Amino acid sequence: MEFSKASLTPYLRHKLGPACEVVEVEKFGRGTSRETWFVTCAGGQGEARHLVFRRDPATGSVDFSPLNQEHFIYERLGRTAVPVARVLWWEDDPAWTDRPFYVREHVAGSWDIPHFKDPSPEYDDLRMRISQEHMRKLALVHAVDWRALELNAVLGTAPDTASAAHHYLDSVLALIESQRIEPIPIVLEAVEWLKERAPAASRITLCKGTNGLGEEIFANGEIVAMSDWEEAHIGDPAADFAFLQEFTPTIVRDGKVLWDLEKALDYYRSVGGAPVSAASVQYYYMVRALRMLAFSHRAGASVHRSPATPIRQAWTGTEVLHFSKLLLAHAMGLVPAPDPSYFAELNTSVENAP
Numbered sequence: 001m002e003f004s005k006a007s008l009t010p011y012l013r014h015k016l017g018p019a020c021e022v023v024e025v026e027k028f029g030r031g032t033s034r035e036t037w038f039v040t041c042a043g044g045q046g047e048a049r050h051l052v053f054r055r056d057p058a059t060g061s062v063d064f065s066p067l068n069q070e071h072f073i074y075e076r077l078g079r080t081a082v083p084v085a086r087v088l089w090w091e092d093d094p095a096w097t098d099r100p101f102y103v104r105e106h107v108a109g110s111w112d113i114p115h116f117k118d119p120s121p122e123y124d125d126l127r128m129r130i131s132q133e134h135m136r137k138l139a140l141v142h143a144v145d146w147r148a149l150e151l152n153a154v155l156g157t158a159p160d161t162a163s164a165a166h167h168y169l170d171s172v173l174a175l176i177e178s179q180r181i182e183p184i185p186i187v188l189e190a191v192e193w194l195k196e197r198a199p200a201a202s203r204i205t206l207c208k209g210t211n212g213l214g215e216e217i218f219a220n221g222e223i224v225a226m227s228d229w230e231e232a233h234i235g236d237p238a239a240d241f242a243f244l245q246e247f248t249p250t251i252v253r254d255g256k257v258l259w260d261l262e263k264a265l266d267y268y269r270s271v272g273g274a275p276v277s278a279a280s281v282q283y284y285y286m287v288r289a290l291r292m293l294a295f296s297h298r299a300g301a302s303v304h305r306s307p308a309t310p311i312r313q314a315w316t317g318t319e320v321l322h323f324s325k326l327l328l329a330h331a332m333g334l335v336p337a338p339d340p341s342y343f344a345e346l347n348t349s350v351e352n353a354p
Contacts, residue, residue, distance in 0.1 A: 033063035055101035109219035139273040142205040157234040165198035201236035212245025242284035293324035
């Protein structure tokens, strides 16, 4: 199905009633793993309804998790205190579509937070408030009763606290091997190096996987919807702090540390979070680099399989792959510290990528 007014009008009349009129269809420009479409429609009384359609690209998603897993997570979390958009339905009827998709309600708000990245002292309070809000919501995620919700039926689940890191590393290695189209010698060495240094988890929780600026929807300084659950798993909550995308800014004024990772972790624990240590977070920074290598190699494999793959994935499968190798090699002491400007340039490219 083409997502356009012409094609969506009969479909939504079928789902929502004959008075439904499609007013606007817009493809979201950010994100590369899946397509996100915003659809506005009106009913017989003229009231507007805002929907979000999610599906894989025609050439397949570069994300490892299937679309129906994402749908399942949203549906189950809708029963909890974790703020997520309400799922409306799943569609895979070939009479309507050649690619499965699901529909959820649109939550009013924005991923962008004006002045959050501004280092001026006047925005210190804003940046700390946003970080604290994210800590509160992560504490909610980590408190979810994942057994009662049966999330372990679809998510990788660590068997116990002692082996949580090993289990996660094995799962990442399996992802890499499932897509490998060329040798990547550093992978096995990195896995063994990381296993030798693996900390025990403080507890086993639902982990969101992808966090930080650009991943959550804010309204009036509050997270009203947590998005991007593609990397969700059940394991060490420390892993969720290894990819916060600027949500634990370091703020120092007159030699005094007002905010940093340690203070954010203290705050997180004070609002009911797990006893996560900064040392465990540092460890999962390197595990995150391995996970990023898996994702980037999958993007490269997608380009290898199909010339119709978006050119954006060629960049992901080369530059981001190189970035991941450098991080791992430096952590293991195999190469000197790379020029920080390289990482700054790459992070800017990732943030601004469509």
